[in-house]
Amino acid sequence: MTQTPVIDCLQFANWSEEIFREMRAGGVHAVHATILYHGDFREMVREIEAFNAWFEALPDLIFHGRTGDDVRRAMAEDKTAIFFGIQNPQPLEDDLDLIEIFETLGLRFMQLTYNNQSLLGSGWQEPRDGGITNFGREVIREMNRTGIMIDMSHAGEKTTREAIELSERPIAVTHANPRFWRDEKRNVSDDIIKALEQSGGMLGFSLYPHHLKGGSACTLQEFCEMAARVAERHGAGMLGIGSDLCQNRTDFWVQWMRDGRWRKVSPLAGEAAKAKFPEPTSWFASNKDFPGIAQGLREVGFSDAEVGGIMGGNWLRFFDQTFTRRP
């Protein structure tokens, strides 16, 4: 009997019965699912509708997760709770009151920026990072009130630091690795990890090859040794997994994630651009591979309690803290 849950705090799969069954096979109790990259409010709602159809079709496998207790329910009932998130705040338009609507619809994670400038802050790919905007401050306050998790995975350094400072509730970087391990702007600096630690925030390790040292060739041991180094410096209690698993997505989606509708792309450029998903590592290609990660963490010296925390116990604690509306 599992004492702590297994939680993956970011996936963007081409959802299917097969994948939901793999979640069960891998013992995954909760997944933060990205439901939208680029799109407006109505398009986001359409994605929720698609998940509702899955929930109605496969009630023995999955259900809509909204709270930490839903993770416990998933553990008790051998199911996977799917938590909704958006990586781009575009569905928010310029309407602060939509935050509470998002919460009512069961959205639990929102990045304040995707790669580019948003109305809230600067993404990591912008040449200039202007930090949190006027509207961004209001949105942080309203996300704090309604209990939606602030996720800064794709934000610029300054924007991320300011979000940590401005937010009354701890925030998360759900899917990134330390730059000291793979020096890539999309990964997080020591300063940010420190700020997360000091504010009670969380870091979810990514398993997306572009975020791994050595890319697709990275070994499980190297990944786990990196985790051990972060734990030595900052403690294991702020660590979790946000795999960034993009299973069964065609390469079209790489280009969509990057270019969306903001950059001109010729309909003939799909082939030419050659944007492709990286090959997965040999040890992480689907939800079935989570037990191997737990084993790898044990082998580099983490205690059972620490492994349980990193595999999901820490996220569960953080869900309990975060997903409550303030009176």
Added chain:
Amino acid sequence: MTQTPVIDCLQFANWSEEIFREMRAGGVHAVHATILYHGDFREMVREIEAFNAWFEALPDLIFHGRTGDDVRRAMAEDKTAIFFGIQNPQPLEDDLDLIEIFETLGLRFMQLTYNNQSLLGSGWQEPRDGGITNFGREVIREMNRTGIMIDMSHAGEKTTREAIELSERPIAVTHANPRFWRDEKRNVSDDIIKALEQSGGMLGFSLYPHHLKGGSACTLQEFCEMAARVAERHGAGMLGIGSDLCQNRTDFWVQWMRDGRWRKVSPLAGEAAKAKFPEPTSWFASNKDFPGIAQGLREVGFSDAEVGGIMGGNWLRFFDQTFTRRP
């Protein structure tokens, strides 16, 4: 201590703190509030946002009602539960899956048609009543599954009859009076009242002067005698109030309700059209007047139990039956 609640199953006020205080003064525990006449999904959501702001601002007076138990909570806490409804299914677009989204957002009533043809059926003002459409059948099934009340107050006769037949759950006409009393197409025929009775449905009496015999000059006694006649024929258990109170709305709204955006209206026509709200009766102009109606019902011979039922107990039973999602 009230044993049964007071429920008004339709209002479209220019919502204000004053009006919410009048609900408390009148002992009203639940109100079905029309949040939209003409508009798309996003506009409907914006109206929900406006109510959320009221709920946050006046937590001691009002809260968002979703279930029969919320009416009981309102009784226990001396508050008014506001239940959302739309009179026009336009926000549904052609997207069946939005029904569940509506339910999640706390919408509890939807008319299948307003005055005109909708994608679901024919309104009472159409020259031809084509009955329930293909899409309408699907929507009825989905409203039955998710637990949203089907309201046929503004529908054509044939469309109403077919909705009663097709719906697995009893339906309601939330705000209309019998034609035998005021022979107006917007009111309901004996056949429809009989069909509602036989199917376990509900009829909410309207207090809108255009639906009353004698209009604004109608007396409380005449209104209550009409109620007694309906109760004699069909029983008092299917009866409630849906006042259609449009308090503090400027006359602009009469034209908006009638013409929306579907008919050409000159910006100069507002004055010319002279569309006006009727004068309220002397005995019903605000939420404070509900106790008078209860008294009027007693005076025409209804028992205390029957009065309790008509003033809200019957709606509460119907809410309990209706506002539950089917597995």
